[in-house]
Amino acid sequence: DAKTTQPPSMDCAEGRAANLPCNHSTISGNEYVYWYRQIHSQGPQYIIHGLKNNETNEMASLIITEDRKSSTLILPHATLRDTAVYYCTPNTGFQKLVFGTGTRLLVSP
Amino acid sequence: GAGVSQSPSNKVTEKGKDVELRCDPISGHTALYWYRQSLGQGLEFLIYFQGNSAPDKSGLPSDRFSAERTGGSVSTLTIQRTQQEDSAVYLCASSPSAGARTDTQYFGPGTRLTVL
Numbered sequence: 060d061a062k063t064t065q066p067p068s069m070d071c072a073e074g075r076a077a078n079l080p081c082n083h084s085t086i087s088g089n090e091y092v093y094w095y096r097q098i099h100s101q102g103p104q105y106i107i108h109g110l111k112n113n114e115t116n117e118m119a120s121l122i123i124t125e126d127r128k129s130s131t132l133i134l135p136h137a138t139l140r141d142t143a144v145y146y147c148t149p150n151t152g153f154q155k156l157v158f159g160t161g162t163r164l165l166v167s168p
Numbered sequence: 169g170a171g172v173s174q175s176p177s178n179k180v181t182e183k184g185k186d187v188e189l190r191c192d193p194i195s196g197h198t199a200l201y202w203y204r205q206s207l208g209q210g211l212e213f214l215i216y217f218q219g220n221s222a223p224d225k226s227g228l229p230s231d232r233f234s235a236e237r238t239g240g241s242v243s244t245l246t247i248q249r250t251q252q253e254d255s256a257v258y259l260c261a262s263s264p265s266a267g268a269r270t271d272t273q274y275f276g277p278g279t280r281l282t283v284l
Contacts, residue, residue, distance in 0.1 A: 091270050102172075102259050102275035103211075110270075152263075152270030155201065155213035155227070 062086070063147050068163045071141075077134040079162050081147035084128040090149040092123060092130045095158070098143040103158075106132065106145075137166045170194065172276035174260050180282045181250055189245045189279045193262030200243050201263075201273060202235055204256040211259070217243065218265060250283045257281070 064082040071077040083092060094106040107114055107121045109130070114121045120133040134141055146161040173192045181187050193200050202214040213227035217237045228234070232250075237243040247254055257280050261273040 093272070102278045103261075105272055105274055108270065108272065152268075152272060153199075153265070155216065156203070156211055156261075156273060157213075158210045160210070 062149060062157075063159045065145070065147060065159060065162045067160065068165070071134075071137045071164060071166050073139060073166055073168050074136055077137040077141065077164055077166070079132040079134075079145050079147075079164065080129065081132070082129045083147065083149050086127055086149040087151075089151050091152060092121065092127075093148050093150050093152075093156070094119070094121065094132050094145065095148070095156075096141075096143040096145045097161075098140075103146070103156075104143075108152075137164075139166050139168065142166045172260055172262050172274055174258075174276040174279050176279060177277065178280045178282075180284065182284050183252060184249055186246065186248045187250055187281065189247075189258050189281070191243045191245070191260030191262075191276060193241065193243070193260070194264075194274060195241075197262035197264050197274075198240065199263040199265040199271065199273075200237060201261040202243070202245050203259045203261065205259060205278075206256045212256075214245070214258075247281075250281075252283045255281055255283045 091108045093108040095103040097103045109121045123130045144161040146158040198219045200217045203211045216224040232248045235245045257278040259278045261275045263271045263273045
């Protein structure tokens with residue numbers, strides 16, 4: 060029951076910005092866009108979330124389109140440690156999380 | 169501060185044995201979730217605890233699976249008569265659920281269960 064579309068893989072050079080897109084065209088009005096990542100053999104790590112305004116924290120920036128049907132996660136200066144699978148998921152925050160197949164980001168030297 | 173912790177980190181057991189997996193949520197978090205993740209697969213929801221409310225057990229795959237949460241804090245997931253298909257990483261997440269407009273789940277490192 061995943062409701063998102065993400066590219067299966069992306070490459071990024073170390074130090075460059077990584078822009079990870081996500082389509083969530085069926086998002087409901089009360090659902091936020093959440094982003095998590097999962098580094099190999101670790102539990103999912105929360106990155107950022109937003110409703111309709113762009114958001115920024117110490118890890119990343121989140122750009123949400125005005126119609127809320129898509130968003131982009133931006134890692135401004137990718138490092139090797141950012142290599143992971145990145146998941147976007149619409150969620151009210153009070154529901155079980157559902158992850159799609161995500162985007163496998165590979166950051167190379 | 170301390171995050172969600174889980175123990176053991178790895179558990180190898182023989183088919184038919186019972187196992188207990190433990191989750192210590194972030195202090196003060198009232199919501200607690202159990203998920204599992206099989207190799208290369210997505211998250212599979214198992215059970216959800218919220219404060220003193222009855223847990224949402226809708227994701228438990230069979231009656232061999234049960235979970236409890238004592239004192240609104242530590243949770244234990246028990247799998248009886250383990251089967252090989254139970255092999256997976258079992259993940260616990262907690263969230264504050266403090267009346268905010270949304271809520272964020274924070275995950276532990278997981279317990280890797282291998283049933284031989």
